[in-house]
Amino acid sequence: MRRGSCSAVGSGARRxxxxxxxxLLCLLACGRDTTGPDVxxxxxxxGGRYAARLLAWFTPDCSLDLNRYVNPLEVLGPPDAQVGGGxxxxxxxxxxxxxxxxxxxxxxxxxxxxxxRVYQTVSGEAVTLLAAREPGGPFVTVESRKYCGQKSxxxxxxxxxxxxxxxxxxxxxxxxxxxxxxxxxxxxxxxTEGADIDAIEVLHPLR
Numbered sequence: 001m002r003r004g005s006c007s008a009v010g011s012g013a014r015r016x017x018x019x020x021x022x023x024l025l026c027l028l029a030c031g032r033d034t035t036g037p038d039v040x041x042x043x044x045x046x047g048g049r050y051a052a053r054l055l056a057w058f059t060p061d062c063s064l065d066l067n068r069y070v071n072p073l074e075v076l077g078p079p080d081a082q083v084g085g086g087x088x089x090x091x092x093x094x095x096x097x098x099x100x101x102x103x104x105x106x107x108x109x110x111x112x113x114x115x116x117r118v119y120q121t122v123s124g125e126a127v128t129l130l131a132a133r134e135p136g137g138p139f140v141t142v143e144s145r146k147y148c149g150q151k152s153x154x155x156x157x158x159x160x161x162x163x164x165x166x167x168x169x170x171x172x173x174x175x176x177x178x179x180x181x182x183x184x185x186x187x188x189x190x191x192t193e194g195a196d197i198d199a200i201e202v203l204h205p206l207r
Contacts, residue, residue, distance in 0.1 A: 049105060050077050055103060058098055059098045063096065069088065073092075075100050077199065090198055091121045093192045096194055107171050107173040119159045120159065120196055120197060121196040125196065128180045129176070132175075135174050156198075
């Protein structure tokens with residue numbers, strides 16, 4: 001992953017308007033460049049529990065063409081997926097092998113029990129979670145292709161929980177959530193192919 005980059009890799013000429021819009025939205029969300037020394041991973045106390053900034057993303061061409069929900073900014077903030085009006089809203093469908101990388105509002109620290117929660121909508125697609133202390137990595141795998149369909153009371157989305165200890169990390173602020181369903185796009189017969197990410201929450205923030 002490139003430092004400070006936001007990209008819809010593989011969007012191609014078939015979806016130029018979408019690619020341009022996503023690039024603009026990403027610049028607005030990402031703000032300043034993350035390559036400077038003043039943005040080294042700082043785990044000062046405070047900040048929100050949810051994803052605060054989009055770092056980068058990847059959605060394959062086929063999924064950009066066929067999926068209905070492809071805005072990666074939907075992963076920011078608290079879970080807000082909704083059902084109504086003939087469809088869903090409030091999440092991004094990653095597509096086969098797609099991913100999104102974010103900076104959390106607060107650092108997650110390893111404590112007894114799970115430390116991070118991923119909210120996944122529509123059904124129970126698997127997800128892979130990677131974590132890092134710095135925005136440019138290295139990202140290390142916490143768990144791969146974990147079932148993400150545990151019911152979240154009061155929410156449309158389901159969720160799955162992760163423990164930083166499995167990656168040998170005491171703390172992390174940057175996370176990469178990757179599709180773990182691995183369904184060939186044109187065989188999926190759906191407009192929500194791939195894991196559908198609503199939000200990411202720090203369960204044990206640094207205090």
